[in-house]
Amino acid sequence: MRIREATSEDWAQIWPFLRDIVRAGDTYTWDRDVTEGRARELWMSTPPARTVVAVDGDTVLGTAKLARNHMGPGSHIANASFMVSPDHGGRGVGRALGGYVLDLARADGYRAMQFNAVVETNTRAVALWQSLGFEIIATLPEGFEHPAKGFVGLHIMYRKL
């Protein structure tokens, strides 16, 4: 597995699994019926934001986006988002992307990273971020409408860099 900056050619492989993850609606606070055009706008970054992909040869396994979480006097706090293809789950793609993006954020001069919306029922993601040094600093009660479980909490997670 190798991680590199995403190119516009990667989008054709990103969109099918990103679409499925967003449509499932149990982990992401995106509109479930997001169009491909809007999704591409949201995911494929322009500087200073960055989008990366984890690849195995020509196959995209997962992708991550690093961006500012606040503007102006808060722009030293990064945000990141991660999407791993369900076809390639269980082989550490999320963890590898997480470590890579933390390093990238440090190199870009960010001082901390904040996740705004980690669904509390997404326990694998919560555990992964905790193992990478993130803490749950707050939980929005009933912040997320889960398709099967109803209103569940939405964690805000944070770590210094």
Added chain:
Amino acid sequence: MRIREATSEDWAQIWPFLRDIVRAGDTYTWDRDVTEGRARELWMSTPPARTVVAVDGDTVLGTAKLARNHMGPGSHIANASFMVSPDHGGRGVGRALGGYVLDLARADGYRAMQFNAVVETNTRAVALWQSLGFEIIATLPEGFEHPAKGFVGLHIMYRKL
């Protein structure tokens, strides 16, 4: 004082004080050198977001913006931002706008309101939101680079509706 939906004609009165507040850089996580065009895009909402103004006759005293804080399965959480003209401070414009926007958010079906970035040294704002029922649910340590005080905390505030 009356509060009503903002119209495009109001922008000419909003921009001078909004610009000064953003340029002072001690309360807002916006780029301090924001252009008028970008500021207008950020502030003058399109549905489902709303922008309102507090007016005294033809004079705009302050303005507020109500929008979704999250998308999709988190879109029942509102966000709001407030700007009061320094020329008209101390007469309860912020409090009146706050109460109005809370009612508006309830009427629009939001279930909670979240502020992402209340600068801890902006003690009047913190106290105002607390008196309107908001709690500090987390503080990003050194989350805001204050022009005089260096890195200070950035509160996340929240209340159910």
